[in-house]
Amino acid sequence: MTTTVEVRRPPLGNRSAPGRPRGRRRRPRVLLALAAAVAAILLLPLVFLIVEAVQDGWSTLSPILFRRLTATLLVNTVSLTVVVTALCALIGTLVAWCVERTDLPGRRIWAVLVVVPLGIPDFAVAFGWKSVFPSVGGFGGAVLVMTFAVYPLVYLPVAASLRSADPGQEEVARSLGVGRLHTFWRVTLGQARLAILGGSVLVALVVLAEYGAFEILGFRTFTTEIFSEYLTAFNAPAGCALELILVLLSVAVLFGEGALRGRGRATRTGPMAARLARRHQLGRARVPALAGFGLLVALSLGVPLGAVGYWLFQSADSTLPSASLGSAAWHTAFYGASAALVATAAALPVALLSVRWPGRSTMAIERSTYLVLAMPGLVIALALTFFSNNLANGFLYQTPYLLIGAYAIMFFPLALVAVRSSVARAPVSYEELGRSLGRPRLQVLWAVTLPLIAPGLAAAFCLVFLEAVTELTATLVLIPTNAQTLATQFLIFQNNLAYHQAAPYAALMILVAAVPSVVLGRWFDRMPGAPVPG
Amino acid sequence: MRLAAAVTAALLAGGFLAACGGAGGANGSITLYNGQHPQTTQALVSAFEQKTGISVSVRDNDEDVFANQLVAEGSHSPADVIYTENSPPLEFLESKSLLAPVLPATLARVPVRFSSPAARWVGVSARVSVTIYNTDQLRRAQLPTSVLGLADPKWRGKLALAPNETDFQPIVTSVIAAYGVATARRWLLAVKANASGHTYPDNETLVSAVNNGQAALGMINQYYWYRLRVVDGAAGMHSALAYFRPGDPGYVLDVSGAAVLASSTHQADAQRFVAFLVSPQGQAIIAHSDSFEYPVAIGQGATPVGEIPLSQLQPNPISVGELGDGAAALALLQQVQLL
Numbered sequence: 001m002t003t004t005v006e007v008r009r010p011p012l013g014n015r016s017a018p019g020r021p022r023g024r025r026r027r028p029r030v031l032l033a034l035a036a037a038v039a040a041i042l043l044l045p046l047v048f049l050i051v052e053a054v055q056d057g058w059s060t061l062s063p064i065l066f067r068r069l070t071a072t073l074l075v076n077t078v079s080l081t082v083v084v085t086a087l088c089a090l091i092g093t094l095v096a097w098c099v100e101r102t103d104l105p106g107r108r109i110w111a112v113l114v115v116v117p118l119g120i121p122d123f124a125v126a127f128g129w130k131s132v133f134p135s136v137g138g139f140g141g142a143v144l145v146m147t148f149a150v151y152p153l154v155y156l157p158v159a160a161s162l163r164s165a166d167p168g169q170e171e172v173a174r175s176l177g178v179g180r181l182h183t184f185w186r187v188t189l190g191q192a193r194l195a196i197l198g199g200s201v202l203v204a205l206v207v208l209a210e211y212g213a214f215e216i217l218g219f220r221t222f223t224t225e226i227f228s229e230y231l232t233a234f235n236a237p238a239g240c241a242l243e244l245i246l247v248l249l250s251v252a253v254l255f256g257e258g259a260l261r262g263r264g265r266a267t268r269t270g271p272m273a274a275r276l277a278r279r280h281q282l283g284r285a286r287v288p289a290l291a292g293f294g295l296l297v298a299l300s301l302g303v304p305l306g307a308v309g310y311w312l313f314q315s316a317d318s319t320l321p322s323a324s325l326g327s328a329a330w331h332t333a334f335y336g337a338s339a340a341l342v343a344t345a346a347a348l349p350v351a352l353l354s355v356r357w358p359g360r361s362t363m364a365i366e367r368s369t370y371l372v373l374a375m376p377g378l379v380i381a382l383a384l385t386f387f388s389n390n391l392a393n394g395f396l397y398q399t400p401y402l403l404i405g406a407y408a409i410m411f412f413p414l415a416l417v418a419v420r421s422s423v424a425r426a427p428v429s430y431e432e433l434g435r436s437l438g439r440p441r442l443q444v445l446w447a448v449t450l451p452l453i454a455p456g457l458a459a460a461f462c463l464v465f466l467e468a469v470t471e472l473t474a475t476l477v478l479i480p481t482n483a484q485t486l487a488t489q490f491l492i493f494q495n496n497l498a499y500h501q502a503a504p505y506a507a508l509m510i511l512v513a514a515v516p517s518v519v520l521g522r523w524f525d526r527m528p529g530a531p532v533p534g
Numbered sequence: 535m536r537l538a539a540a541v542t543a544a545l546l547a548g549g550f551l552a553a554c555g556g557a558g559g560a561n562g563s564i565t566l567y568n569g570q571h572p573q574t575t576q577a578l579v580s581a582f583e584q585k586t587g588i589s590v591s592v593r594d595n596d597e598d599v600f601a602n603q604l605v606a607e608g609s610h611s612p613a614d615v616i617y618t619e620n621s622p623p624l625e626f627l628e629s630k631s632l633l634a635p636v637l638p639a640t641l642a643r644v645p646v647r648f649s650s651p652a653a654r655w656v657g658v659s660a661r662v663s664v665t666i667y668n669t670d671q672l673r674r675a676q677l678p679t680s681v682l683g684l685a686d687p688k689w690r691g692k693l694a695l696a697p698n699e700t701d702f703q704p705i706v707t708s709v710i711a712a713y714g715v716a717t718a719r720r721w722l723l724a725v726k727a728n729a730s731g732h733t734y735p736d737n738e739t740l741v742s743a744v745n746n747g748q749a750a751l752g753m754i755n756q757y758y759w760y761r762l763r764v765v766d767g768a769a770g771m772h773s774a775l776a777y778f779r780p781g782d783p784g785y786v787l788d789v790s791g792a793a794v795l796a797s798s799t800h801q802a803d804a805q806r807f808v809a810f811l812v813s814p815q816g817q818a819i820i821a822h823s824d825s826f827e828y829p830v831a832i833g834q835g836a837t838p839v840g841e842i843p844l845s846q847l848q849p850n851p852i853s854v855g856e857l858g859d860g861a862a863a864l865a866l867l868q869q870v871q872l873l
Contacts, residue, residue, distance in 0.1 A: 069871050134748060137731075215698070215735045228873045231598035232698060233864045234626045236605070378599070385606040394610040477603055481565055481591040481612070492572055492594060496738060498765070 027357045028441060034349035039365045042372050042409055046247065048383035049375075053240040064238045065245070069225070077222040078249070080142055081207045087147045088203045091296070092154025093196055097188065098289055100162040103279045105286070110293050111159070112517045117300040118152045118463075119513015121470035121487055123212035124506050125149045127494065128307035130216055142219040148300035149213070150206055153414070153463075154199030157421055160459050161195035162188070164425055194261065194424055198417035201257045205250050205373035205413065212472065222246050223376055230378065243379055250374035254367050308506045311499035323489050323501075329508055332485040335400060335475075336468040336512075339407030340415075344460040346408065347415040352449075355423045366416070373413045377474035380410055385477060403478040407468040414467060415460035422456020423449075462516035469513050486512070561587035562803045564614040567604070569597025570790060574659075574825035575617065581819055582810045588803050597623045598700065605630055609797045614804040617658070617792040617811070620700045624655040624791050625859040634794040634801065640809040648789050648830045651855040655793035658811045659820050659827035661755035662847055663705055663786045665776045666741060671750045677776050681705060681784020682713075684753070685724035694752030695729035696740045697872040701755050704786050706863035708852050712783040715866065722870045733872075738762075745773040755788055757826035760838065764824055780848035787849045790827065 053061065064070070098104045099111050117125075126145050129136045136144065169191065173183045189196070211223045222242060229239035282289055354366035372380065384406050388397040396402040426449060434444040450457070472487045479488065486509040493502035568575045572594055579590045595603075597618040604611055604627060611632075618624055627633050633654040640656055641649055648657030665677055671692075678684055684693060696702060710718040732749045734740040741758045743749050745766070759775050778785040792811050794804040810816045817829035821836035828844040829836060837843040867873040 067868075069868065072871070218733050218735070225873075228698065228868075230602055231596065232700070232703070232873055233861075233868070234598070234601060234623070234859065236602060382602060382606045385603055386608075389607045389610040394607075394612065397607075397610075398612060473599075476595045477599065481593045488594075495736065496571065496573070496761070 027353065027362070031349050031353050032362075035353045035362070035365050038346045038350055038412075039368050042369045042412060044387060045372060045375050045380045045383040045409070048386055049240045049243055049247070049379065052236050053244055054237075056237040061238060061241045064229070064235075065241055070242070070245075073220060073222045073225050074245075076139070076220060077208065077246075080139065080146070080219075080221065081204050081249075081253075083143050084146045084150070084207050085200050085204045087143070088151040088154050089196055089200045091147070091151045092199055093158050093189070093192065095151070095293070095296070096155050096158035096162055096192070097184075098282075098293070100159050101188070101280055102282050102289070103286075104282060104289055104293070110297075112514065113297045113301060114155055114293075115152050115462075115466075115517035116510065116514050117149055117304075118466040119469060119510055119517070120149070120301075120304045120506075121212070121472060121490070121509065122149060122210060123216060123472065123494075124307075124470075124490070124509075125304050126213035126216040128304035131307045131310065132303055137217050138219060141217050142214060142221075145213050145217060146207055146210065148296075148303075150203050151300070153202045153206065154196065156459055156463060157195035157199045157417055158192050160418065160455055161192045161421055161425065164422070164455060165191035195417075195421045197257050197260055198421055201253060201370065202373065202414060202417055204253045205370060208246055208250055208253075208374045209376045211376050211378075222249075226376065227378070236382075240379075243375065246374050247371055250371055253374075254370055258363075258367065304506075305510070308503050308510070311503035311506075313500075323484060323492075325504055325508060328484045328486045328489045328505065329512065331479075331483050332469055332487070332509070333512060335404055335407060335485065336465045338400070338404045339411065339468045340461040340464040342404060342408040343412050343415040343464045344419065344457055346412060347419040347460055348457075350416055351420040351423045352445075355420060356428060366420075369416060370413045372409055373411075375410075377406075377410060377471060378477070380406055381474035381477035384409075398478060398480050400480060403475065403480070406474050406478050407464070407471060410471070410474065411464040411467045414463040418460035418463055419453065419456045422453040422459075426452035462519075465516050466513050469509060561589070562800060563589040563591065564798075564800050564803045564807060565591045565593065565612050566807070567600045567613045567616045568592050568594050569600050569616070569618040569623065571619070571825060574820065574823055574827065577819050577823050578811060578816055581815060582807055585810070585815070586803075586806060588806065590807065601626050604632055604795070607797075611795055611797045613795050614798040614800050615792060615794055615807050617790075619788075619790050620704070621650075621655075621657075621789050621791055621854045621857055622700065622703065622860045624650065624793055625854075625857075627793065628652060628654045629859065632796055634796040634798065634804075636793065636808060637805050640805070640812060643809075643812045643831045645830065645832060647853050649791070649854070650793075651853075655791045656808060656812060657789040657791045657830050657854070658816075659790045659825070660787050660830050660844065661701075661757050661790070661827055662777075662849060663701065663753055663784060663788065664756045664759075665751055665778065666744050666754050666759055666773055667751040667776060668744050668747050668749070668773050670747060670772050674774070674776055677751065679779040680782045681709065681753070681778055682721055684728065684751075684784075685721045687724070687728070689728040689751070691728070691731065692750035693725065693728040694732045694734060694740045694743055694749035695725065695872075696734045696737050696752075696754075697726075697729075697867060698735060699737050701737060701788060702753070703860040703863040703867070704788055704852075704857050705753060705784055706866060707857050707860055708783040708786050708850055710862055710866065711852055711856060712850070715862070719866060719870065722866060722872065726870055726872055741773075745771060747772065753784065756841070757838075760826035760840070761824065777842075777847075781850050783850050783852075785847075785849045786852065787847070789830070789854050 095114050099107050104110065129145050170183055170187045173187045178186070209223055211227055214221050214224050222245065226239045226242045229235045229242060350366055350369060353362050384402060385397065388395060388402060430448050430452065431444050434448045435441065470487055472491060475485055475488055479485065486505045490502050490505035490509065493505065575592060579592055583589055597620065600616060601623040604613060604616065616627065628650060635653050636656045641653055644657050648660065649655065667677055678686065706718065706722065709721060734743060737754050737758045740752050741754055741762050744752050745762060756775055759773065763771055792808045794801065794808055798804045812831045817831045818836060820827055820829045821838055826838045826841065828838065864873065
């Protein structure tokens, strides 16, 4: 059974007067300042876009913004985003439910295998598909490749939320005579709603900004056009103007999610004391479920891995100098882990503020930080290049710090979604209890809140790490001269058709990405309150 | 907490060490933004370092990313030299006043037509655009002798194209110069229709696709074919190269060049590196490397193994100045929605 804790407001009510609604408590100034600072840094690329776009004036931009190609690409981008997001929401949620709430055989192994696709770079995925099925391309090809590459962005938050959600609610619903399917719809999905929505937003924004895969598949979207303007036409103002349209699209996505998010809160009062969930018996559905998982893993992992295996046996002759695998692996892990730490730490104040003190301004702060996800890595890298060289005399430019900062900025929204959904589920009553005992805020945060949201922090770290490991375009601009990551070295070889030499880099990248997936799965399994088989 | 602090400290220390790692040798050091193929640059850099004791830090990226990056960096750019595969990025940087004048002695080593008309960059090597065709599907006699012939509907579904690649624009520029925008536009639309389903993200993939029979023919710069032959071996080649008729607009020399950044704080060393690229030693390295580009310096007779000598090529006489930054070609490519 779920424990209930009587909520007592802090007796010394100088901060929050008894009787006032929860949302009206005064926001701690430090938290507000921290969150605002994070949001301001994340909006820097947007400032750069506006500065660049307006420099040539409206008359040079309007022919590019209003030509027929722009409309065609808008249709391409929007329809692709809608279809991929819907498919990912469906696959990600179903997979999470099967892994977390059913007696699916081998679920620990599946739990790792369904995350690993995130660790395979987009260009490698598209390249794998193209090598195995040369005719892959167009809208269908783009949907296929993107869906299998990014559905883990929905799976991860949904799995985390199902794991820590209160199974008692489902049982109460069942005992009240609510049907099995209806319970799943109302209670289970209800508990995971925030996570599903959050994951879907991530998918939508990532698809909006995707470039590498579409370039290889020959599918033209808004983002490929932005790159053409930048790179082939040397027309940065036009590229930035088109990118601003993409930003407007992502604002629409965020408003959509805000409207669907609703006001409900899905907390449980006591994760430590909750009864363990019984797993649903799949029964006869076991065989099709296993077949589905097999197919999913075969397509999302098998195709790129198959390509890597095939490359290993290609001709070893190459016109390229060799490179150091170890050094590239170290740089990759170091930059990725640092960025994951920074992004997770930065996500904490924004998540706490937006969940605990909801309101227009906190909402605006939180929502604005997602926009960065719809900006291609190249744009963010050029923005940081611009600011660091023109406002700071090149301070930190092409040092590890700025690269780590760039990763943290680019993937901040991933960390935020993971941290936010766990903060939303952590009962505020424990924190209030802690403060009513006279503990200072920071100590309550450390001793009460952080342990409660630890799974969310871990998920945030892993998500950012996985994405940073495979990042390419910003890396090439900002990485310290003479350093290589696995992704940059892979690209050098792949660009020159040296597949035999590229293969170990792709393999190691996938291996590096598999580590946090395994750690995350294991750690979840040992957590108190984790569902047990049977 | 202690663990977190230790991890953070270790990360910061690692970052600091890495940040300091780039500091150069006793004889000075320069930073090279390398948009050329790494296999070409690597050998040149090693030889230069050995000869002068000046250490060269090399960054690899696409030349067009470098052009944008250098504009964003402005006067604080850490780059001393930029070395590109094609002339348009250099012309673009010149138009932004970011390039320093090349030393006259360096420019004097190369025929005027291969270098910047404003003396801001020097031509280092050259390639020529040719037709590649699959020898199992086509015979040489069937190939068009002019680039205009690629618009023939008989190539529908057979022509491969990499419209994003910087090597394609000079051909479009050249067609515009020879026949005017209206003809060029019709030609481009027909080429686009013929290449439907066979557009590729880069030249390497295009060459590979024609070689393995996915497409029957395409336009490339000749050196991609020679490199594929190194990788796949002569037995793996199911394709061959064919030249357009002398002076044809599709028969274009593309020049690879280098320049010193105006913002460079190592002007002397940077100029030495650029001079080395067109010196007899540098040019010999280019001729004998796996790069397969033509050295362009005066009196440099070496020809990459197995290729027709540069002096015997009869390309369209369009100059690098006329090729410019390719703006007209780009506008047209966008108009017909190939970009």
